[in-house]
Amino acid sequence: xxxxxxxxxxxxxxxxxxxxxxxNSPLKSLMKYMSADPALVSLGAGLPHPSxxxxxxxxxxxxxxxxxxxxxAHPPATSIQVNQPTSKTEGLxxxxxxxxxxxxxSYSAFARTHTASVHNPPYADWDVVPSVGNTDAFxxxxxxxCDRGDTLVVDEWTYPAILGTVGPMGIRVASVRMDAEGxxxxxxxxxxxxxxxxxxxxxxxxxxxxxxxxxxERKRAVYAVAQKHDLVLIEDDPYYYLQFxxxxxxxxxxxxxxxxxxxxxxxxxxxxxxTDGRVIRLDSFSKILAPGLRCGWVTAPRYIADxxxxxxETTVQQPSGLSQALVSKLLNEDWGHSGWESHLLRTQRxxxxxxxxxxxxxxxxxxxxxxxxxxxxxxxxxFRIVLPPQLEQRQGVMDEVFAxxxxxxxxxxxxxxxSAKGVDGPYMRAAFSYASVEDLxxxxxxxxxxxxxxxxxx
Amino acid sequence: xxxxxxxxxxxxSHASPKDLGEFFVPSMRGPTKSAFKSIxxxxxxxxxxxxxxxxxxxxxxxxxxxxxxxxPGATSSQPEDTLTIEKKRRNKTTECLDELLQYSGGCGLESxxxxxxxxxxxTHSPQYADWxxxxxxxxxxxxxxxxxxxxxxxxxxxxxxWSFPGTLSKLAIARLKPVPVxxxxEGxxxxxxxxxxxxxxxxxxxxxxxxxxxGQNPTGTTMSLARRKSIYAVAQKHNLVIIEDDPYYFLQLxxxxxxxGYDTVxxxxxxxxxxxxxxxxxxxTDGRVIRLDSFSKILAPNLRCGWVTAPQYILDxIQILxETTTLQPSGLSQGLVSKLLNDTWGMDGWDAHICELRAIYTARRNHFVRMAEKHLSGLVExxxxxxxxxxxxxxxxxxxxxxxxxxxxxxxxxxxxxxxMAPGMSFNSTATLPSDHYLRAAFALVDIDMFxxxxxxxxxxxxxISGQSxxxxxxxxxxxxxxxxxxxxxxxxxxxxxxxxxxxAPVGFNVAVANGRG
Numbered sequence: 002x003x004x005x006x007x008x009x010x011x012x013x014x015x016x017x018x019x020x021x022x023x024x025n026s027p028l029k030s031l032m033k034y035m036s037a038d039p040a041l042v043s044l045g046a047g048l049p050h051p052s053x054x055x056x057x058x059x060x061x062x063x064x065x066x067x068x069x070x071x072x073x074a075h076p077p078a079t080s081i082q083v084n085q086p087t088s089k090t091e092g093l094x095x096x097x098x099x100x101x102x103x104x105x106x107s108y109s110a111f112a113r114t115h116t117a118s119v120h121n122p123p124y125a126d127w128d129v130v131p132s133v134g135n136t137d138a139f140x141x142x143x144x145x146x147c148d149r150g151d152t153l154v155v156d157e158w159t160y161p162a163i164l165g166t167v168g169p170m171g172i173r174v175a176s177v178r179m180d181a182e183g184x185x186x187x188x189x190x191x192x193x194x195x196x197x198x199x200x201x202x203x204x205x206x207x208x209x210x211x212x213x214x215x216x217x218e219r220k221r222a223v224y225a226v227a228q229k230h231d232l233v234l235i236e237d238d239p240y241y242y243l244q245f246x247x248x249x250x251x252x253x254x255x256x257x258x259x260x261x262x263x264x265x266x267x268x269x270x271x272x273x274x275x276t277d278g279r280v281i282r283l284d285s286f287s288k289i290l291a292p293g294l295r296c297g298w299v300t301a302p303r304y305i306a307d308x309x310x311x312x313x314e315t316t317v318q319q320p321s322g323l324s325q326a327l328v329s330k331l332l333n334e335d336w337g338h339s340g341w342e343s344h345l346l347r348t349q350r351x352x353x354x355x356x357x358x359x360x361x362x363x364x365x366x367x368x369x370x371x372x373x374x375x376x377x378x379x380x381x382x383x384f385r386i387v388l389p390p391q392l393e394q395r396q397g398v399m400d401e402v403f404a405x406x407x408x409x410x411x412x413x414x415x416x417x418x419x420s421a422k423g424v425d426g427p428y429m430r431a432a433f434s435y436a437s438v439e440d441l442x443x444x445x446x447x448x449x450x451x452x453x454x455x456x457x458x459x
Numbered sequence: 460x461x462x463x464x465x466x467x468x469x470x471x472s473h474a475s476p477k478d479l480g481e482f483f484v485p486s487m488r489g490p491t492k493s494a495f496k497s498i499x500x501x502x503x504x505x506x507x508x509x510x511x512x513x514x515x516x517x518x519x520x521x522x523x524x525x526x527x528x529x530x531p532g533a534t535s536s537q538p539e540d541t542l543t544i545e546k547k548r549r550n551k552t553t554e555c556l557d558e559l560l561q562y563s564g565g566c567g568l569e570s571x572x573x574x575x576x577x578x579x580x581x582t583h584s585p586q587y588a589d590w591x592x593x594x595x596x597x598x599x600x601x602x603x604x605x606x607x608x609x610x611x612x613x614x615x616x617x618x619x620x621w622s623f624p625g626t627l628s629k630l631a632i633a634r635l636k637p638v639p640v641x642x643x644x645e646g647x648x649x650x651x652x653x654x655x656x657x658x659x660x661x662x663x664x665x666x667x668x669x670x671x672x673x674g675q676n677p678t679g680t681t682m683s684l685a686r687r688k689s690i691y692a693v694a695q696k697h698n699l700v701i702i703e704d705d706p707y708y709f710l711q712l713x714x715x716x717x718x719x720g721y722d723t724v725x726x727x728x729x730x731x732x733x734x735x736x737x738x739x740x741x742x743x744t745d746g747r748v749i750r751l752d753s754f755s756k757i758l759a760p761n762l763r764c765g766w767v768t769a770p771q772y773i774l775d776x777i778q779i780l781x782e783t784t785t786l787q788p789s790g791l792s793q794g795l796v797s798k799l800l801n802d803t804w805g806m807d808g809w810d811a812h813i814c815e816l817r818a819i820y821t822a823r824r825n826h827f828v829r830m831a832e833k834h835l836s837g838l839v840e841x842x843x844x845x846x847x848x849x850x851x852x853x854x855x856x857x858x859x860x861x862x863x864x865x866x867x868x869x870x871x872x873x874x875x876x877x878x879x880m881a882p883g884m885s886f887n888s889t890a891t892l893p894s895d896h897y898l899r900a901a902f903a904l905v906d907i908d909m910f911x912x913x914x915x916x917x918x919x920x921x922x923x924i925s926g927q928s929x930x931x932x933x934x935x936x937x938x939x940x941x942x943x944x945x946x947x948x949x950x951x952x953x954x955x956x957x958x959x960x961x962x963x964a965p966v967g968f969n970v971a972v973a974n975g976r977g
Contacts, residue, residue, distance in 0.1 A: 019632045028624050028885055042913040043879040044900040047676065047848060053816060054759040055799075057527030063520050070517035070546075078522050097759035105761075133596065137784045149612075166783040169486030209512065291519040291560035293790025315629045316603045317596045321789030322761030327521070344520065351518055380512055412510045431509040444507040 006125040009278020009302035012146075012233060015199050016308075020145040023311040029101045051094040058084035059093055061327060066340035067347045081335045083326045089333045096322035096329075102313030104131035108325040111332045112284070112298040118338065119264060120273040120282075120300070127278065128303040130310050131325070133295045133317050135239050135283040136162050139202070141312045142235050142281045145305065146200045147172050154192055154201035156184050158383075158419040158428070160209045160237070163202060176421035177201075181374045183213040186222035193230040200233045205271060207240035207379020210419040210430040214244070214378045217269055224274050232279065236271045239285040239297075240379035242345045244268060245353035248360055248375040257357055261349045264342050278302040286328060288380075289348055296320035296328060352380060352434070355441070359433040362445040370452040371429075380434035384413070386427040388455055399425055405454055411447040473588040476746020476770040479700055482666050484611050487776050516557035522546050524556060524791065528799055531812035542803045544794055552801050559790030565781035566774070567594025567766070567788065571797040575752075575766045578806065583741040583750075583768070590746065591771040593778060596763050596788045598706055598753040599625045602669070604780045605702050605749050608773070609667050610635050617655065617668040619647055621851075621886040621897070623676045623704065626669060638665065639888040644842040646672060646680040649689035656697040668699045672739060674707030674847020677886040677899040681711065681845040684737050691742045699747065703739045706753040706765075707847035709813045711735050712821045715828055715843045746770040754796060756848070757816060764788040764796060820848065820903070827902040830910045834918045838925075839898075848903035852880075854896040857925040866896055869924045878916040 013021075028046065060082045068076035086092035090107040103109060112129040116122070132138035139162075147153055149171035155163060157176040167174060175196045178188040184203060192198070203223070205215040215223070227234050244262050251257065260266075272282040278301075285297035299309055313319060332341050359382065360375050371384040392398055403415050406429075416428025436444055480488065523545055530539040548555040553570045566572065576592045579585070595601040602625070610616060612634035618626070620639045630637050638659075641651040647670055659665050670690070672682045682690065694701050713733050740750040746769075753765035767777060781787060800809055827850060828843050839852040859865045870882055883897025898917075905913065 019634070022632050026624060026628060028881060040877045041874070041879055042877060042905060042909050042916070044902065044905055044913060045879045045881045046904065047901045048904045049756050049760065049848070050819075050904050053819060055529040055531070055812065056759065056795075057529070060525040061521055062523035064522060066520075069520070071515070076522075097761045099755075099760040133785050133789075136786060140784050162783045165779075169484075171486070287562075288514055291521065291790075292514065292562040293560035295786065295789040314599075315625055315632065316600045317785055318599055318763060319761070321763045321792040322759070323791040323795060324789045325761075327791065348518060351515075380514075407506075410506045412506050412508050414510045432512045433509070435511060435513045435515050436507055436509060437515075440507050444509055447507065 006123055007276060009124045009126050009304075011304075012231075012279060012302075013304060015146050015233070017144065017146060017148045019148070020308055023308050023315075025311065026101070026314045029314065046099070048099050051098060054094065054097050056093065056097065058082055059323065059326060063331060063335065066336045066343035069347055069351060071351065079335060081330050083330050087334065090326075090329050093326065096326040098322075100319060102130070102310035102319060104319040105322065105325045105329065107329040107333055108296075108320075109298070111329060112300075115332075115338065115341070116272075116282075116284075116298075116300050119267070120270050122272055122300065123274070123276045124278045124302070126303045127300060128306040129298045129300050130306040130313070131320050132283070132285075132297045132299050132309075132313075133320050134287060134292075134297055135237055135285040137317065138283045138285075138297060138299050138309075139163065139235060139237060140166055141309050142233075142283070142299065142301075143167070143170075143172070143200065143202075144312070145308055146233055152196050152198050154189070154196075154198050154232070155421045156203065156208065156211075157421050158208075158210050158416065159202070159421050160204065161418050164421065174421045179208075179211060179213060181213060182219045183208050183211070183215045184223060186219070186226050189223060189226045190229070193226065193232065198230070198232070200235060201227065202235045202237065203271070204237045204240075206238055206268070207243060207376060207381060209240075209379075210381055210414070210416070210428075211374075211383040212376035212379060212381040213374070213383075214268065214376065220269070220271050220274060224271060227279060228277060234271055234275075234280045236280050236282040238270060238282060239288050241267065241270065241284070242289050243349060243352045243380065244378040245349050245356060246377055248357065248377075250364075251357070251361060258350055258353055261346060261353060263346045263349070272300060281305060289345060290328065294320075294324040294328065296324045352378075355380075355433045355438070358438050359431075359441050359445070362442055366445050366449045367452070370449060370456065380432050382431045382433060383416075384429045384431060386429060386452065388427060389458070392455060392458060393427070399427060402429070402451070402455065405451045406448065409447040409451045411444050411451065413448075473586060474744075475589055476587045476772075478772070479698075479747060479770075480772065482609050482700060483776065484607070484609065487608055487779070511562065513562050516546075516561060519546075519557065519560045521556055521560065524795070526795060526799075528803055529812075531804060531808050531815050540803055542795070542798050544798055550802075553798050554794060556794070559794035561790070563787065565593075565778040565787055568790065568793040568797055570801055571764075571793040572766070574797060574800045578800075578809070579740075579752075579766075579768050581806070582735070583738050585740055585768070586742070586744045587746045587770070589771045590768060591774050592766045592768050593774045593781075594788050594793060595751070595753075595765045595767050596785050597755060597760075597765050598704055598751045599629075600785060601751045601753075601765065601767050601777075602626050602702065602704060603629055604777050605751070605767075606630075606633065606635065606667070606669075607780060608776050609700055611663075614663050614667075615661050615665055617652065617665055617699070618888045619670060619675065619678075620888055620892070621675075621677050621883070622669070622888045623671060624885050626704070627886075627888060636661075637888045639892060642675075642678055642680065644680060645686045646670075646675055646678070646682040647686075647690055649686070649693050652690065653693045653696065656693070656699070665697065666700055667702060668694055669702045669704065670739075671704045671707075673705055673736070674710055674844060674849065676707075676847070677849055677881065677883070677897075678842070678851040679844035679847060679849040679899075680842060680851075681736065681847075687737065687739055687742060691739060694747060695745060701739055701743075701748045703748050703750045705738060705750060706756050708735065708738060708752070709757050710816060710820050710848070711846040712817060712824055712844070714845070715825060717829070717832060740768055749773060757813065758796065758799075762789075762792040762796065764792045823848075823902045823907060824850075826907050827900070827910050827914075830914045834911070834914045835921075838918055838921045848901050850900045850902065851883075852898045852900065854898060854921055855925070856896060856921075859925045860896075865924060869920060872920040872924055873917065876916040876920045878913050878920065880917070 062078045064076040083093045152173045155174045175192045177184045271280045282300040413429040417425040525543045528540045546556045615636040615638045618637045620642045641648045740748045750768040841852045856865045881899040
């Protein structure tokens with residue numbers, strides 16, 4: 002079956018000078034000559050001999066997909082071993098040896114197959130490249146197109162690491178107004194018209210910090226604006242699989258978890274709409290396996306993925322071989338794609354329960370104290386703190402609110418940490434991912450106590 | 460990291476480091492703080508944390524991690540010990556899986572950093588107060604962050620005349636100009652460093668010196684203690700920050716003498732243990748050295764972890780850079796390394812492992828040099844390496860020396876003859892200097908038995924291009940004038956030694972090359 006998909010638009014004309022210069026490492030290029038001819042003796046590469054690696058077989062006990070510790074102390078588990086090469090994965094020695102910025106092949110192979118299956122990118126020449134997580138992937142994507150003096154389009158409330166990166170790089174931000182679904186397309190259009198911009202950064206699912214999730218229509222509208230202004234879209238999507246749908250009030254006999262999307266029911270990504278090849282999609286294993294693995298992948302037109310590979314080669318090289326080995330073995334062999342889907346469904350359930358418990362409590366106990374839009378995905382709730390009119394405008398009042406919460410032993414993140422415009426506002430971000438279900442109840446009680454003190458102030 | 464928590468305390472007699480903060484790039488000056496850290500007030504046990512976007516560890520499906528590990532100094536090369544990391548915390552020294560797999564700050568796992576702090580104290584005894592260590596994702600990333608801290612586009616960086624291509628690439632892309640300093644058989648020449656700095660008339664001052672003092676890549680040279688002291692003195696004179704990139708430090712080798720027999724490595728107990736030459740860090744009374752250590756050559760390259768030693772105020776900045784990029788190295792890598800070093804091997808086992816590595820590299824170096832003496836006499840010049848894995852050879856093209864195509868023709872001939880080495884041009888720090896007639900050979904990976912055939916072929920290739928006759932020792936070459944039949948010899952060897960051949964082209968590289976991704 003021949004592909005009738007179009008080729009990506011060539012956006013390399015917008016590359017920074019640094020990006021244009023990124024190329025194959027000359028030493029790694031020598032690998033080309035290490036052809037299948039075993040008669041070629043290569044003393045070219047500075048690789049240590051694998052017999053000096055002191056690690057033998059690596060064995061992990063992994064919960065069977067669909068089971069989590071929150072159900073029972075000892076979920077059913079299987080033991081998987083990384084040692085000799087198999088038909089689907091390399092041997093441990095290969096995972097532990099130097100490679101190039103494209104990582105160990107079986108890891109990328111999974112990412113490629115999974116991306117094709119879930120997103121089916123509508124252009125022909127897309128590819129994947131490993132990352133050490135979305136924060137680093139973002140910086141590498143940004144540096145392809147933005148230099149000192151350039152401007153990045155971001156949501157008016159956004160992930161603080163972004164703001165912490167662009168500042169020192171001398172890159173300005175232009176912020177886009179948000180509504181309950183995220184960036185407002187008309188305002189995106191306005192911002193692009195009023196500023197010289199090339200790149201927009203979005204977190205379309207369970208946006209950090211507002212928890213907003215874009216519908217498919219919203220994504221189409223955003224994509225249309227991106228096409229109009231010839232933008233590159235950085236789709237930072239670490240919560241993509243943590244979709245669980247609209248909130249329902251608890252009702253007798255109703256299973257609120259009956260409609261979890263799995264993979265088939267997920268809202269399509271910006272990548273899946275990307276006929277032009279202008280989306281650089283960032284996927285991470287942080288929220289769907291574990292943050293400490295420090296691995297994910299980037300999907301982009303191949304010429305862009307290549308540049309990120311070269312950038313990897315002058316920085317991190319590739320993700321830890323141990324992380325790649327574990328992920329590859331698990332997803333290519335042990336769980337496979339169907340096990341992965343079971344795991345993602347179970348993860349959705351976990352977060353759906355948390356969302357429901359937390360929202361039930363907040364609706365019950367924080368009436369008149371805090372407002373919020375219920376998140377349909379992810380782990381964040383964005384509170385708009387309701388203060389009496391005489392307090393609303395008081396200088397530094399949100400610092401007082403934060404301090405009062407600390408006094409009551411509940412920790413949220415003040416909204417100003419997330420402001421692209423450097424403004425304060427009556428917002429607090431709560432994460433319902435970590436605390437136990439019991440603690441969620443205690444937390445809401447403490448929040449209520451703290452906020453009541455402001456209502457009672459004269 | 461919080462040095463109060465460590466067992467070892469810095470002797471009170473050490474002075475504080477010089478404050479080189481004025482050399483930070485403007486955006487990194489002043490009290491830059493992590494935004495998140497600034498709201499994490501004194502941790503209170505009863506505090507309910509709704510702040511971090513952290514998954515609950517119940518969602519991590521990895522329940523246990525085990526690795527078979529070698530016992531250093533054991534006669535068998537098979538792994539002997541098993542180390543186990545459980546999901547939940549069981550002991551005081553090392554973290555559990557739940558901790559390894561969770562988000563944590565930008566400085567690295569506590570037990571990992573703690574071991575490395577103690578190890579660094581023991582090995583280098585830094586001469587100033589308030590130094591620390593921070594985890595890195597390997598030296599390439601550490602170099603990137605250190606340069607970002609001190610250098611802006613248009614700045615210049617002092618480098619060795621021949622240097623590590625990863626760094627040279629980074630300089631080019633970051634619009635940093637490499638300023639080459641001459642090398643001799645001991646590495647960087649202090650008088651030339653002094654001259655370059657004294658004569659400097661560039662737009663921005665020279666602030667950073669990047670140097671690979673041990674088993675230098677590509678020249679394989681190692682600075683003596685006297686040389687290091689001289690370099691340090693020049694750095695002090697010109698107030699330079701020194702980035703000491705030292706991944707081969709622990710692979711220092713004894714002097715080579717021609718009459719050492721070729722033998723398999725029998726003595727791995729370091730009976731003739733040579734003291735390691737002192738590092739620049741150990742001479743650093745000012746706190747101007749940023750030392751980069753890596754596990755790549757002393758455990759495994761793709762663990763992607765190492766550590767940086769520097770004054771704490773500099774590490775704080777590197778931590779800030781990490782928090783907006785890599786965060787920290789893989790928890791699996793740090794956790795496994797920490798478990799291995801803290802619990803399984805301990806400091807003694809680590810020392811024994813290093814001894815064993817040094818013995819392995821010594822045997823390889825010895826045989827390689829012996830074969831070079833036997834087959835390359837008159838064809839190449841080299842300095843015998845005293846550390847690491849590289850031998851840097853200057854090709855003597857004889858009558859063809861003035862021919863600008865000689866090197867290229869040699870590389871093609873070498874490929875025909877079935878021998879590959881890294882050409883000198885890959886390591887040239889600046890295109891304005893000639894790339895000359897150099898080859899870098901790495902003797903770490905290829906099977907020792909292949910050294911002789913390899914250098915035989917090199918001798919043949921050089922002889923052919925230069926029109927010189929090979930030395931009288933080179934019987935095989937004089938008997939066999941054609942490269943295709945020399946390849947036949949190699950093929951015959953390969954056919955008879957299939958278990959060794961797979962080491963020549965590591966499994967997986969072919970795949971990468973075939974996919975055009977090399």
